[in-house]
Amino acid sequence: MQILCILMPHFPLQCELQRQPSLKGCPVIITCASGSQRLVMDWSDGLKGIQSDMPLQQVISFHGAAGLIPAEMIYYSNAFERLLDVLEGISPMVEGIETGCVYLG
Numbered sequence: 734m735q736i737l738c739i740l741m742p743h744f745p746l747q748c749e750l751q752r753q754p755s756l757k758g759c760p761v762i763i764t765c766a767s768g769s770q771r772l773v774m775d776w777s778d779g780l781k782g783i784q785s786d787m788p789l790q791q792v793i794s795f796h797g798a799a800g801l802i803p804a805e806m807i808y809y810s811n812a813f814e815r816l817l818d819v820l821e822g823i824s825p826m827v828e829g830i831e832t833g834c835v836y837l838g
Contacts, residue, residue: 737837739820744833745775748812749802760799764789765806774804 741747745763750756762783763775771789780796789801813832820827826838 734838739835739837741833741835743775743778744813745804745809746777748805748809751812752808756800756802760796761802762789762792762796762799763802763804765804 760780761777762773764771765774773783773785773787773789773792776783780799783792809832813829817827817829820835820837824837828836830836
């Protein structure tokens with residue numbers, strides 16, 4: 734049996750770009766909350782030195798001109814579920830490990 738792994742890096746960013754095409758080519762940071770702190774969830778390609786879960790204050794110090802978008806977890810989850818539904822039309826063996834990572838048998 735062969736298994737195919739599909740990795741979709743920056744899935745939240747790709748969802749936002751599909752929803753808001755005007756963001757294409759703009760520096761963007763998607764943020765999420767962790768308690769009282771805001772963290773980086775995803776970012777556009779041109780922004781260097783950023784990692785997931787970095788404190789937003791740290792990132793703003795060197796990428797202050799980037800647009801900030803609050804994460805829409807339900808939207809990303811629904812988009813991923815729609816993708817899984819499409820892939821199930823190709824293979825009956827589809828497993829979404831986490832948002833942006835799918836295995837097909």
